[in-house]
Amino acid sequence: MAIVYQKSAGLTDSELHYCPGCNHGIIHKLVAESLVELGLLDDAIGVCPVGCSVFAYNYFSCDMLEAAHGRAPAVATGIKRTHPTQAVFTYQGDGDLASIGAAEIVHAAMRGEKFTTIFVNNAIYGMTGGQMAPTTLIGQRATTCQSGRTVEQAGMPIRMAEMLSTLDGCVYAERVCVTDIANINKAKRAIKKAFEKQMNREGFTFVEVLSTCPTNWGMTPIKAVEWLKENMIPYYPLGVIKDTGAEVK
Amino acid sequence: MKKEIIISGFGGQGGLAIGKNLAEAGMAQGFYVTWAPSYGPEMRGGTANCSVVVSDKPVGSPVFAHPTELIALNAPSLDKFEAGVQPGGMVFVNSDVVTDRVPRADLTAYYIPCSHIAEEIGNPKVSNMVMLGAYVAATGLLKPETIEAMIQAMFTGPKAKLVPLNIEAFRRGMTAIA
């Protein structure tokens, strides 16, 4: 019998702890598959954040470091500068990257650190129980903005991919989602491209993945996918935001 | 034998460098030495001073309130440190910059026109070497050949042409005392 599908060697046998309908599992799989397909798994060193993906070190089968909240880009800088030929990535959520770790990600991008950041944006703090994130949309409810985020109180949500793309050290920034097969395939192409550009030593590479949080959004997984498409994509448009090696669409 | 020297002047006058030269030469002669600067923003334009110890025993405190010698490159430095100099101590004053006299009778004061001598030689920057020469001649602590060897080692490569100028400044400082 032919094997038509199997779990990526880039993932361990550990059972994922993620909630039903959460997109982290799919995104983990895409990162793992990309590392394997590019022949980078044995050399790869990953850095995981504080947030829902805090246990990612249990799931990726490459060497992993757990960073303090927001500091993954600094940790990755320390690794990549001393291991310049190896594939290094950070896997970070929106509270970790866009809030407490804003300085670290901006300066890693500014310096053109040659690692790849996978930024999972689900517009909320998941692990701590649904508080407002810098990416929470206007009107979106969270436990620290229970009537919905307002501009007066919290300003407008931050678009990290666009912001980082203004820095010359950032050579690639793309926003994707994993709501359906076509988008999953696009997301994987983006992740692989980011790693390829890293290995070409071009500069800092960034893939923002819009993701669902049915638990904290208070929705079924199917409804969460619809909500993402209807609310997140209009504010966080998909596509290549910066690619120094190609025409920007 | 223990010399505790304070060298003080405006930032940029070269007082810290005189101190470093003393420490370097003391070390070359086998003494225990320390050089401790006042540091911070005051180094840029304000009064900067450093404390140098040259001793035949290991140096305990590198800082002290009562120097055996004071080298004052400007008037505020003389004001600030003169009262603390040990009785019987020496005070060296750049008399081109400081017009005040040392009031204490228990101190030996030397007034050296360092800037004037340096200009005569052709470079105002070597006034520190003039002062160093005066100190070496008056205290007899360090040998002139130690200082001259140090000057040789300080200026190498394209800067080697500065050696004769500095040695001349040093010798003029020594004769200014005599």
Add this chain to the structure above:
Amino acid sequence: MEKELWKGNEAIAEAAIRAGCNCFFGYPITPQSEVPEYMSVHLPEAGGVFVQSESEVAAINMVYGAAGAGMRAMTSSSSPGISLKQEGISYLAGAELPCVIVNCMRGGPGLGTIQPSQGDYFQATRGGGNGDYRTVVLAPSNVQETVDFVQQAFDIADQYRNPVIVVCDGLIGQMMEPIEWHPVPKRNLPPKDWAACGRRDRDHHNVINSLYMDPEECDRHNLHLEEKYAQIQANETRWEAVHCDDAEIVITAYGTPARIALTALETLRAEGIKVGLFRPITLWPFPEKALHELAGAAHVRAFLDVEMSSSGQMLDDVRLAVEGQKPVHYLGHAGGVMPTVEEMVESVKRLEKEVK
């Protein structure tokens, strides 16, 4: 061996390079900026990596990454910057990563002053970050020791998989003194087979982590750390006792005040006053047993703790070690004012009269 005149901060950097430091991550702050400046020029020449980080927070986390990947990593700063590194130091201790951190202490609290101080004793010895952890703390009192200790610090860190802090003060960092480059005694260091540096042909992936969700597992991890700290206490505790054999008054001091005390000792002994100096070289592990025994000696009548701190920080450890056997007095200044020889002499004389 030939003596060379070195400025403390530059000597720190050169010592680290000679100790095989692979990478340095730092941020400018007075009075230690000569360390990153020297590193930026000379570490790359030696094949190492220098990065000026965006903050002290980032610097210590770069150290975490490089150390976690098996490198000899270092950062340096001065007091306010060291405060910012505390989060990272806690993580390094939790994840058991070796690294060297130099604190060129200045006066505080807050921005304080740029002049020398010893106000960070609690922070260094108690663990300024969260959780139950210890860092080895070496306290040199001259430039030669600074050079020796920085080199030894890398080995101690590697031997125990633990951060090592070298605390000097602004004066040691800024002053110049002749030094000799001694070879560092070789230690038998364990291989870094735990490093997350790419799994290659390893049959398992390495994980650098300080997170233990299961409380019992976290408890076990803490017990393991405790065992390690006990080993460090047994093996690495260091101190120096000067003229303590017959001393009636014993000055306790570390770093710059300890060397100032040496001059006071000279003056006092010349006058026939029996005074000694007990100088902790490791602030953690503190030489508790040695000091306790000294306090029990019949000839010792009183202690005078001298620090560059307003009300005394090491004083707590001195009192704990003396355990009430003899009175412990204090002399100190904060905010960048150094205790003088004259003050020490006067205090010891007063104390001597009191106890007689």
